[in-house]
Amino acid sequence: MSVLAPENRQPENRRSAIRGGTPEPPSELSMWFSDGWTVTKRNLTKLKRSPDMLIFAVLQPIMFVLLFSQIYGGSIQVEGADYTQYLMAGIFAQTVIFGSTFSGSAMAQDLKDGIIDRFRTLPMSSSAVLIGRTNSDLVLNALSVVIMMGTGFVVGWRVNASMGSFLAGLGLLLLFSYAFSWVMALLGMSVKSPEVINNASFMILFPLTFISNAFVQSQNLPSALETFANWNPVSALVQAARELFGNTGTLPAPDAWPMQNAVLTVLIGAALMLVVFVPLCIRKFRLISSR
Amino acid sequence: MAIIEAEGLKKTYSSKSGPVHALDGMNLSVPQGTVKALLGPNGAGKTTVVKILTTLVQPTAGSAHIDGIDVLRDPKAARRIIGVSGQYAAVDEGLTGFENLEMVGRLYHLGARESKRRAQELIDQFELTEAGNRPVKGFSGGMRRRIDLAGALVIRPKILFLDEPTTGLDPRSRLSMWGIIKELVKDGTTLLLTTQYLEEADQLSDDIAVIDGGRTIAAGTADELKAQIGGHRVVVSLVDAADAPPAREILGRHGDGEPSVGGDGRTVEVAVTNGPRALQYILSDLGEAGIDLHDAGMRRPSLDDVFLKLTGHRTEDASEEATQKETAA
Incomplete structure (x- = not known):
């Protein structure tokens, strides 16, 4: 933390400096770090204080694990792989993507509460609120x-890959979710109430996660949907995680470019989302006002 | 040059029913170390002025300077010398009072130790000890408002903006808020305050601008404004509505301007300069004329009276507020 704190470089006579204004501003870069950290800490404090957010974030995927692996599992056949092994990467992807929607509803809530107006009258870095938001949601997702x-382990899921490969898979899931958080943050700043975001995001997430290879093989879908599923970025994420965790068994990757190059597709997708949505979010943040 | 200087501010929002002019060529000048009140009903444009001066909203046209800084060109420099407390307490409900203030200090770049010290100082000063270590949610509106106000004071700003600081507070919290604000401006902090209450503007400010339809329609000290509309109003309630015309004549004799007769036909009212004396004369004349009264008394002029006098129309709170909300969102 001492690395991030800018106060070490400020003049000694700080007491007199705060009369009639703030001390000389720190440099852009150190302000970016320290303000981003201040807001991250704020969000994490709130997460710690009401852990129901975390419980809410995992309750649904836990139910999905039980539903698919214990109830539907017997009727879903995956050629060349055990269904529970096959399923879990899909669950992980679904978990982080749903988790990212929290970035949207939290931004909408902050707007509604008026705290955004407070932030916008402070001489802070204009990206700090967004950085703090996406950082803390990354922690929530992790x-x-x-x-x-842990849940997967209990129902029999195992990693059949090296430690490095496992960590790469985990990193890819979190990278994708982090980038997706920025997409949702923009949506959160564009709606009129936090309730809207929950409905609106569901409309987007439902097709993205269900018309994909998360729960079933894309080749078993009707042909139009199969094409959608193969080019769906969520499918690439699931496929990449499956490969890196060693859960594909003898199953070949579907015959579509994103499926054949899943890891690369996820990296490109995440980079695209960041390049497009980070500047859009910052621009939007500079213009919004609560009421 | 005054410390707050705004010229020709216009702000137009688009809405389904066409453009809404929240501000329509507003000028404002506040000398350093004084308290200025913007007085007006909901939807008059008070909040929009504050939002422009505090860098939250860009005007459609016009210029705004605070302490020589161009607010529109260099919002970051402006933010370093202002403190803002809004109509809706902008506090984080999930954080404690202390954490809220400490966070604000950190974002003003006061440094970790100074932010903590200042947060504690404000907690003590504003008697927020109760809310210091517990999340803000669950505390009363008055307490939240105090935390929000404390948030505006973390840096001891050169210019303080308070947007309707007592709207929605009960009378006791309002009085305590007035006490706090009076104390604050003693040391020469420049304050721009918006309010819907004439009495509040009177109590707290050196100078008042009356706002309507996004424009200043009158300006002056509280005394000047009151002289313009009459210091007090004498109101009598008649037993018999048939007595209204002679009663009106008597009130007119001792008041300033035309007396008005209320919708019930029995309430007659007039603005007067010397309240108690005028009341005495009016009662004595009414007694001589043999007019019986249910009730008689004096009251202080309300914002409504100011408006009626200045604009010829009453305030139109409800309808304008609705449009404002819809379009500003």
Whole structure:
């Protein structure tokens, strides 16, 4: 933390400096770090204080694990792989993507509460609120994935890959979710109430996660949907995680470019989302006002 | 140059029913170390002025300077010298009072130790000890408002903006808020305050601008404005509505301007300069004329009276507020 704190470089006579204004501003870069950290800490404090957010984030995927692996599992055949092994990567992807929607509803809530107006009258970095938001949601997502991996372990899911490969898979899930958080944050700043975001995001997430290879093989879908599923970025994420965790068994990757190059597709997708949505979010943040 | 200087501010929002002019060529000048009140009903444009001066909203046209800084060109420099407390307490409900203030200090770049010290100082000063270590949610509106106000004071700003600081507070919290604000401006902090209450503007400010339809329609000290509309109003309630015309004549004799007769036909009212004396004369004349009264008394002029006098129309709170909300969102 001492690395991030800018106060070490400020003049000694700080007491007199705060009269009639703030001390000389720190440099852009150190302000970016320290303000981003201040807001991240704020969000994490709130997460710690009401852990129901975390419980809410994992409850649904846990139910999905039980539903698919214990109830539907017997009727879903995956050629060349055990269904529980096949399923879990889909669950992880679904967990982090749903988790990212929290970035949207939290931004909408902050707007509604008026705290955004407070932030916008402070001489802080204009990206700090967004950085703090996406950072803390990354932590939330990391905790959710760890809990889901524990759940998977209980129902018999195993990693058949090296430690490095496992960590790469985990990193890819979190990278994708982090980038998707920025997409949702923009949506959160564009709606009129936090309730809207929950409905609106569901409309987007439902097709993205269900018309994909998360729960079934894309080749078993009707042909139009099969094409959609193969080019769906969520499918690439699931396919990449499946490969890196060693859960594909003898199953070949579907015959579509994103499926054949799943890891690369996820990296490109995440980079695209960041390049497009980070500037859009910052621009939007500079213009919004609560009421 | 005054410390707050705004010229020709216009702000137009688009809405389904056409453009809404929240501000329509507003000028404002506040000398350093004084308290200025913007007085007006909901939807008059008070909040929009504050939002422009505090960098939250860009005007459609016009210029705004605070302490020589161009607010529109260099919002970051402006933010370093202002403190803002809004109509809706902008506090984080999930954080404690202390954490809220400390966070604000950190975002003003006061440094970790100074932010903590200042947060504690404000907690003590504003008697927020109760809310210091517990999340803000669950505390009363008055307490939240105090935390929000404390948030505006973390840096001891050169210019303080308070947007309707007592709207929605009960009378006791309002009085305590007035006490706090009076104390704050003693040391020469420049304050721009918006309010819907004439009495509040009177109590707290050196100078008042009356706002309607996004424009200043009158300006002056509280005394000047009151002289313009009459210091007090004498109101009598008649037993018999048939007595209204002679009663009106008597009130007119001792008041300033035309007396008005209320919708019930029995209430007659007039603005007066010397309240108690005028009341005495009016009662004595009414007694001589043999007019019986249910009730008689004096009241202080309300914002409504100011408006009626200045604009010829009453305030139109409800309808304008609705449009404002819809379009500003």
